[in-house]
Amino acid sequence: MNPDAAADLKELATTLESIEAVTDLPALRVEIADLEDQAGQPDLWNDPDAAQKVTSRLAHASGDLRRLEELRRRLEDLPLLYELAEDESDAEAIADAEAERVKLRTDIESLEVRTLLSGEYDQREALVTIRAGSGGVDAADFAEMLMRMYLRWAEQHNYPVDVYDTSYAEEAGLKSATFAVHTPYAYGTLSVEQGTHRLVRISPFDNQGRRQTSFAAVEVAPVVETSDHVEIDEKELRVDVYRSSGPGGQGVNTTDSAVRLTHLPTGIVVSCQNERSQIQNKASAMVVLQAKLLERRRQEERALMDSLKDTGDASFGNQMRSYVLHPYQMVKDLRTNFEVNNPAAVLDGAIDGFIEAGIRWRRNEATASD
Structure with a gap:
């Protein structure tokens, strides 16, 4: 792997670790388990508004976790893609690895922006x-x-x-x-x-x-x-x-x-x-x-x-x-x-x-x- 690509992957790993720390993956997994338990209750839809909030939050929390796990998997796979492409001197495979690195940077940077949303109302609709x-x-x-x-x-x-x-x-x-x-x-x-x-x-x-x-x-x-008390x-x-x-x-x-x-x-x-x-x-x-x-x-x-x-x-x-x-x-x-x-x-x-x-x-x- 060329030095520029190696340095870029190291920087991306640092950024992704920072996102994972801010997101607090263990807490997110605990929240998902709790929401799944709530969603499985037979009386959930007795209160449609509360049920909608539970199912909506579960969908988005699960999506956030999947997104982070997918980025981590892609980041860990990239060095292997480079290694295989360079061992076989496959120019097309090297170009594919380069394209994936560029795409991965875009996706990680986009997710990083979410961690900057920490205002009082930022998580609202x-x-x-x-x-x-x-x-x-x-x-x-x-x-x-x-x-x-x-x-x-x-x-x-x-x-x-x-x-x-x-x-x-x-x-x-x-x-x-x-x-x-x-x-x-x-x-x-x-x-x-x-x-x-x-x-x-x-x-x-x-x-x-x-x-x-x-x-x-x-x-x-x-x-x-409902907790805002705008009377x-x-x-x-x-x-x-x-x-x-x-x-x-x-x-x-x-x-x-x-x-x-x-x-x-x-x-x-x-x-x-x-x-x-x-x-x-x-x-x-x-x-x-x-x-x-x-x-x-x-x-x-x-x-x-x-x-x-x-x-x-x-x-x-x-x-x-x-x-x-x-x-x-x-x-x-x-x-x-x-x-x-x-x-x-x-x-x-x-x-x-x-x-x-x-x-x-x-x-x-x-x-x-x-």
């Missing part, structure tokens, strides 16, 4: 809201492009998604949309996507073919759990009901089942129109409102701590990523400087590189301010 900003119909179209990007990303990772609300713009695209991503650490992962996204392109809605800059805002909040007084709510509608104003419901909640003390407005009944829509809207109030409380607490530390504004800033389709092709994160020259792939859900760079950047920023 995520509630994502996208809003069209300035730029008219192009901004509404961009908001819809971003929603598709995140839904495709979730689909590629097999993360379940619930769309709570979609408010369509008159000509094209979305005014706003809210959806939940149901997987552990979704909030910690997607929270680095929060901020203003900017699109530069030749507008398909401009008959003169001019270049247009438009903006859309992404908000990410942790899904509320909402019904007297502080204004409840409006209306008919659901589809793109272009097409009616998709003949009853007033859509619900809009306004939290009077904060002015936060949420709505849900994708369930079948008014009661279901109100319940879903309450979930969204609680998540937004929890995120507001988290940001206020963080702002207070930042002011005490005198570190200034800790937000990501107004503009965090640019998607340029003309006059050149590039997507660039303005915080991390991570960039990709294939906007089509990014808008089709290939955003893991941006997310991983954002998580590392956030950890470095937090470490620098301590």
Whole structure:
């Protein structure tokens, strides 16, 4: 094995050992055994919500363990692959070993990012809201492009998604949309996507073919759990009901089942129109409102701590990523400087590189301010 490959494998072994230590494999195995015991109880589904949490956590914990064991096996097999290929002077086999080493590094580094998610709410599921900003119909179209990007990303990772609300713009695209991503650490992962996204392109809605800059805002909040104690007084709510509608104003419901909640003390407005009944829509809207109030409380607490530390504004800033389709092709994160020259792939859900760079950047920023 050449010296560079040997040194790289040694470095990967150190990184994997660090991940295994942070994950605490013995504790993870004990947790899986306990969850399997709970899942096997005959009365498990007497409480569907609790049962769902047990089975979901078991699936993800088992997946984490399998992933780590698979990486360990691949790392231990690689020296043997190199040895066999070099003993037989098989250039193709050597190339395969090199490709596996590159792939293994990518997979280990991706898993390493998970160990950086240690915030209070990082392991929660995520509630994502996208809003069209300035730029008219192009901004509404961009908001819809971003929603598709995140839904495709979730689909590629097999993360379940619930769309709570979609408010369509008159000509094209979305005014706003809210959806939940149901997987552990979704909030910690997607929270680095929060901020203003900017699109530069030749507008398909401009008959003169001019270049247009438009903006859309992404908000990410942790899904509320019963232990969070986000109390909402019904007297502080204004409840409006209306008919659901589809793109272009097409009616998709003949009853007033859509619900809009306004939290009077904060002015936060949420709505849900994708369930079948008014009661279901109100319940879903309450979930969204609680998540937004929890995120507001988290940001206020963080702002207070930042002011005490005198570190200034800790937000990501107004503009965090640019998607340029003309006059050149590039997507660039303005915080991390991570960039990709294939906007089509990014808008089709290939955003893991941006997310991983954002998580590392956030950890470095937090470490620098301590």
